[in-house]
Every structure is written in structure tokens, then in C-alpha cells.
Amino acid sequence: MIGVLSELSYWQVTSIRVAAGLGAVLLVAGTLVYVHLFKMVSFMQSRLGPMEAGPYGSLQLMAEIGKFLQKEDIVPRRADRFVFKAAPFVVLASTFLLLVVLPGGPDAWFISNDLGIYLAMAVGSISVIGILMAGWGSASKYSLLGGLRATGQLIAYELPLLLAVVGVVIQAQSMNLQEIVLVQANGEIFGWGGVGNPFIVTQFVGFLIFMVAMQAELTQTPFDMPVAESELVTGYMTEYSGLRFLLFFIGEFATAGVFSAIAAVLFLGGWYVPGLDPTDNLFNVIGPLVLIGKVVLLSFLIFWIRFTFPRFREDQLQRLAWKFLVPLALGNIVVTAVFKVAF
Amino acid sequence: MNLLAAAADDGDLFVAQNVFFAVIALVMIVSAIRCVTTRNVVHAALWLVLVLAGTAAQFILLGSEFVAVTQVLVYIGAIIVLFLFGIMLTRASMGDDESVAGEKRLMAGLVAVLLAVVMGVALLDSYSDTRLVIEAPQRFSAVSDAIFSQYIVAFEAVSVLLLAALIGAIVVARKE
Numbered sequence: 001m002i003g004v005l006s007e008l009s010y011w012q013v014t015s016i017r018v019a020a021g022l023g024a025v026l027l028v029a030g031t032l033v034y035v036h037l038f039k040m041v042s043f044m045q046s047r048l049g050p051m052e053a054g055p056y057g058s059l060q061l062m063a064e065i066g067k068f069l070q071k072e073d074i075v076p077r078r079a080d081r082f083v084f085k086a087a088p089f090v091v092l093a094s095t096f097l098l099l100v101v102l103p104g105g106p107d108a109w110f111i112s113n114d115l116g117i118y119l120a121m122a123v124g125s126i127s128v129i130g131i132l133m134a135g136w137g138s139a140s141k142y143s144l145l146g147g148l149r150a151t152g153q154l155i156a157y158e159l160p161l162l163l164a165v166v167g168v169v170i171q172a173q174s175m176n177l178q179e180i181v182l183v184q185a186n187g188e189i190f191g192w193g194g195v196g197n198p199f200i201v202t203q204f205v206g207f208l209i210f211m212v213a214m215q216a217e218l219t220q221t222p223f224d225m226p227v228a229e230s231e232l233v234t235g236y237m238t239e240y241s242g243l244r245f246l247l248f249f250i251g252e253f254a255t256a257g258v259f260s261a262i263a264a265v266l267f268l269g270g271w272y273v274p275g276l277d278p279t280d281n282l283f284n285v286i287g288p289l290v291l292i293g294k295v296v297l298l299s300f301l302i303f304w305i306r307f308t309f310p311r312f313r314e315d316q317l318q319r320l321a322w323k324f325l326v327p328l329a330l331g332n333i334v335v336t337a338v339f340k341v342a343f
Numbered sequence: 344m345n346l347l348a349a350a351a352d353d354g355d356l357f358v359a360q361n362v363f364f365a366v367i368a369l370v371m372i373v374s375a376i377r378c379v380t381t382r383n384v385v386h387a388a389l390w391l392v393l394v395l396a397g398t399a400a401q402f403i404l405l406g407s408e409f410v411a412v413t414q415v416l417v418y419i420g421a422i423i424v425l426f427l428f429g430i431m432l433t434r435a436s437m438g439d440d441e442s443v444a445g446e447k448r449l450m451a452g453l454v455a456v457l458l459a460v461v462m463g464v465a466l467l468d469s470y471s472d473t474r475l476v477i478e479a480p481q482r483f484s485a486v487s488d489a490i491f492s493q494y495i496v497a498f499e500a501v502s503v504l505l506l507a508a509l510i511g512a513i514v515v516a517r518k519e
Contacts, residue, residue, distance in 0.1 A: 078437055083389065114483040115412050122412045125420030129392060132427045136385055139437050151428050155421075175483065 017110050021099055024288075028257035028295060029250050030061050035296060036303040037253075044307060068249075071242035076139055079239065083137035088240070088247035090130030095251050097123035098258045103178040105271050105287030106279055116176040117165050120262060121158070124217075127255070128154050131226075131236050134248075138239035146235020149314065150219060150226035156321040157216035157223075163329035164209040167336040168199050168266045177262075181270035185278040200267040205332045207267045209325055211301065214259045216321070218252070220302055222309040223317060256302060257295055264294035360404055367404075371397035379451075384434070388426045395419055406480040 008016070038060060042049030050057030075081055101120045103109040113119060128151055135147015169175050172183040180199075187197025200207050216223035227235035237248050264270060271287030272278055283290075312320070371394050378390035395418040402411035490498050 080385075080437060083385070113408070115408055118409075118416075119412050122416035122420060125416060125424070128424050129389075129419065129427070132424065132431065133389070136427075136431055144431060148428065148431055151424060155424065155428075158420075 020104075020108075020288075021096060021110065024099055024102075025096060025254045025258075026250070028261075028292065029254040031292070031296065032253045032257055032299050032303075034058065034061055036299060040300065040303065041307050044304075065246065068242055068246040071245075073242040073244060074239075076239050078139040080137045080139065083133050084239070085244070087130050087134035087137055088244045088251065090133060091127045091251045092130075092247055092254075094123060094125075094127035094130065095255045095258060097126070098255070098262070101177050102258070102261050102265065102291075103181055103270060103287075104291055105284040106281075108271075108284045108287055109178055112176060112178050114176055116174070116178075116180070117169065117262070117266070118175050120177075121162050121165070125154075125158060127251075134240070135236040138236070140239050142232045142238045143236050146226045146232045146238065149232075150236060152314075153216055153219065153223060153226060153317060156318055157213045157325075160209050160321060160325035160329045161213035161217060163326065163333060164206045164213060165266065166329075167203050167206040167332050170333070170336050170340050171199060171202060177265050177270070181265055181272055182278060184269040185272040198267065198269040203267060203332075203336070205328065206336075207263070209329050209332070210263055210266070211298075213321075213325060214263060215302060215305060216317070218256050218259060218302065220256070220306040222305070222312045224311055225314055225317060228311060256299055260295040260298040260302065261291060263298050264291060268294050268298075270294075364401065364404055367397050367400045371401075384430050385427065388423060388430060391426075392419055392423050395423065405475070406477045408480050409483050409486045 038049045038057060050060035053059040053063045075084055098120050100110045100123075101113065101116050103112070131150045131154070132147050135143045135145075135150070138144070168180065172180040174180060174183065184198050219226050226232075227237065232238070237245060240248060271283060271291045273286075273290050276282065374390045374393035374397070378387050378394060381387050381390065395414065399411040399414040399419075402408075402414060
């Protein structure tokens with residue numbers, strides 16, 4: 001432990017990190033819902049969106065949370081009570097665990113671990129179990145079909161996601177996300193170090209694969225077969241109401257935020273902005289804000305695509321993953337490895 | 344109490360590690376027993392998740408982070424998900440499934456006891472007086488160095504074996 005945090009004792013540092021984790025999940029989820037889901041989409045569709053609660057509808061979120069908390073928490077009669085009730089927490093736990101590896105500044109990190117991105121990919125896959133639990137535990141055929149579709153999709157797109165990351169790992173020579181940020185901050189493009197070397201320049205193919213696979217992992221349109229509302233009501237979330245539906249909802253947007261943050265760290269230089277010294281103490285304050293700025297930018301892309309494209313069919317979706325993205329990602333790894341050895 | 348004090352004098356007893364080992368081991372044992380006694384196939388798979396998560400936690404206590412994360416990624420993220428997926432595609436009945444009652448219980452119990460005895464004796468015989476010194480978590484680079492230098496032949500052999508199994512599975516699945 002280095003820098004400002006070294007003067008505090010273990011429990012103080014831990015409580016700061018827990019508070020930061022809670023804030024990162026709830027604030028980022030709230031920001032994404034308000035900025036993108038409420039406002040951006042409304043403007044794209046030539047309407048105003050929520051305007052009544054607070055100035056420009058900024059308190060609409062509070063109203064929504066109040067509404068969900070008031071609703072009755074219904075468990076279907078034939079449902080498996082424990083599995084049904086536990087499922088949203090498993091999904092949300094996966095989101096919180098994903099957050100743990102993210103660095104927000106030179107000293108502002110949760111854990112700085114060798115395994116970094118590998119750990120993130122491992123804990124990210126836990127959410128699939130939560131979705132299957134929700135799908136089966138609801139005792140409803142819509143939920144079960146939604147859960148099965150979600151699982152098939154998440155398994156298929158986890159592969160290109162992982163393989164796209166490998167290119168970055170080869171170039172940065174580290175899986176530690178903090179290291180990856182520093183490599184980008186101190187990097188040079190053909191001897192010119194003005195903006196560092198964000199990996200979006202050299203790993204552009206990897207970035208595209210990562211964004212497409214991320215869209216599918218988040219089950220956002222055009223990859224929203226699992227929650228296809230015209231066929232399955234809302235898929236595995238059909239039977240949920242009140243608090244537990246809210247948890248799924250927060251989980252969906254918080255995961256979108258955390259995945260965007262991982263993409264920002266891997267490809268856009270994370271908390272670093274060009275022109276400053278990456279060891280500057282200033283980054284412990286503005287680093288998290290810079291990262292959130294990049295998150296809003298990347299999640300803008302996610303929601304822009306979400307509200308622009310029609311849904312894929314199941315077979316098209318699987319074909320895109322296995323026959324296009326996986327070979328492309330493997331090719332990207334080979335090319336990156338050759339360049340790494342050659343230069 | 345005297346025993347604990349005497350052990351603490353020994354100097355290198357990790358109290359916290361031992362307490363957590365006991366807690367996690369207890370959770371694992373209970374989950375493992377529930378896994379084989381429950382009559383609901385989906386519940387059995389979910390109990391198995393707890394057992395495997397416990398194994399990952401034990402690896403973290405031993406400082407082998409890479410093995411722990413791989414345990415989560417491969418067993419929980421892939422194998423259990425495939426189990427659940429398969430169960431739900433075929434027979435995802437709610438409540439207890441009477442056909443799971445199983446007349447092979449006696450045989451399975453016998454095999455389990457036999458396996459426990461053989462493995463226990465083998466482990467005690469070979470490692471009972473080996474002291475495990477854990478000073479720091481194992482560096483990931485150390486793992487990869489070991490795999491790609493000392494164990495490269497074994498690693499390549501396993502890779503080829505897995506590839507063969509993969510092709511074999513496809514051939515068996517698509518025999519038309």
C-alpha cells in the first residue's frame with residue numbers, strides 16, 4: 001500500500017473501498033439510466049423524456065426506486081422459493097466482484113492483483129448461474145426459455161471477449177489492470193509520447209470484438225433474445241416484481257457500467273488523461289472522474305446501438321460468435337504476437 | 344486450551360488460516376452431503392457450486408491465486424453452467440424427483456468410503472511430515488514460467504489430448 005492510503009489503518013482503507021464500491025455500482029448505474037435510457041434516447045426519438053420530477057426530470061430515478069420498493073415482492077406459487085429469491089443477489093454479487101479489479105488512480109484501487117483481467121473474466125461468469133437460477137426457479141416457461149437463451153448466448157460470447165483481451169495482455173505484458181493503464185500512459189506512438197499509447201490505436205480490431213461481445217454479454221439489443229419482450233415477456237425476469245426486479249435492473253445497468261470501465265481501462269487508457277504525469281497525486285482525485293467520463297462515452301455507444309438495431313435471430317447470433325468473432329480474435333492474437341516479437 | 348497455547352508457542356501456526364480453513368471445510372462438507380442426498384437435480388447442481396467455490400477459497404488460503412481463479416472460471420463458470428443447461432433442457436421438474444431415489448445408493452456409498460480411505464491413506468503417507476511454508480501469494484508469472492519451461496511436455500501432451508477429446512465429441516455427436 002503506497003501513497004495517501006498508507007497513513008490509514010487496514011479497517012479504514014477497507015471501509016473506504018467498500019463505500020467506493022457501493023458508490024461506483026449505484027452512482028454509475030443511476031448515471032447511465034438517467035443520461036442514456038431517459039434522456040439520450042428520448043432526444044434521439046424527438047421527445048423530452050421524464051420532465052416532471054425535479055429539474056429536467058433528474059429526480060425521476062428516486063421516484064422509480066420509490067415505486068419499486070412499494071410494490072409487493074411476489075413469489076409464484078409453484079416457484080422454488082429459495083432459488084427464486086436468491087437469484088438476483090447472485091447476479092448483483094457478480095457485478096460487485098467485477099468491480100474489484102478496476103483501478104481509479106495511482107493509489108485509488110480496490111485490489112492490485114497480478115491476475116487482474118483474468119479474475120474479472122472468471123467472476124463475470126458467475127452471473128450466468130444467477131440467470132439460470134432465476135429462469136428455473138420461477139417455474140414459468142417464459143422464464144425458463146429466457147434463462148436458456150441467455151446461457152447459450154453468454155457462453156458463446158464469453159470466448160471472443162476473453163480472446164480480445166489476450167491481444168491487450170500480450171501488448172501490455174501484464175494482466176494487472178493498473179499495469180495496463182501505466183503501460184498506455186507511458187507508451188509512445190512511433191517515438192511520439194504526446195498522448196501515451198492508448199491500445200485502441202494498436203488493438204483496434206480487439207476493441208471492436210470486445211465491444212460487440214460486451215453488447216452480447218450485457219444482453220442489450222441487437223443481442224436481446226433472452227429478454228425478447230414480444231416473445232418472452234421479459235425472459236428470466238418475467239416473474240420478478242418489486243425489490244428483486246429492481247436488483248436485476250440495477251445489476252443490468254451497473255454491469256454495463258463496469259464492462260464499459262473495463263473496456264476503457266483496456267483500450268482508452270483508464271484513469272489517465274494525456275499531458276499529465278501518471279504518478280501525480282492529482283490522479284487519485286480526478287482519476288475516478290476521468291474513468292467515469294470514459295464509461296459514459298463507451299456506454300453511449302452501447303445504448304446508441306441498443307436503440308438503433310433490430311434483434312438478431314438465435315442462429316445468426318450463434319453464427320456471428322463462433323464463425324466470425326472467434327476466428328477474428330484468434331487472428332488478432334497471432335498478429336499481435338508476431339508484432340510483439342518482431343518489434 | 345493448553346494445546347492451542349502450546350501450538351501458538353511453536354511460532355508458525357496460522358490461526359486465522361486454520362479458522363477459515365475449518366469454516367470453509369464445514370460449508371464444503373455440508374454442501375457435498377446435501378449435493379448427493381437431495382432429490383432435486385437442479386438443487387444438487389447448485390450445492391455443487393458451493394463445494395467448488397469452497398475449493399477455490401481453500402486455494403486462496405494456500406496462496407495459489409491462479410489455481411483459485413481458474414477453478415472459478417472452469418468449474419463454476421463453465422462446467423456447472425453446462426450441467427444446469429443440460430438439466431434444464433431435458434428434465435427441469437420443480438420439487439422432488441422420485442426417480443432420483445436410486446437403488447444404487449449402497450454401491451455409491453461403498454465406492455465413496457473406499458475412495459476416501461485410499462486417498463486419505465495415500466496423502467497421509469506421502470505428506471504427513473511435510474511442512475508447507477507460505478510466505479506470499481504465488482506470483483502468476485512464476486506459474487507461467489513453470490508451465491512453459493519445466494512442464495512444457497506435459498502441457499503440450501494435455502493440449503493434444505484435449506483437442507482429441509474435442510474432435511471425438513464432435514464426431515460422436517454428429518454421426519449421420
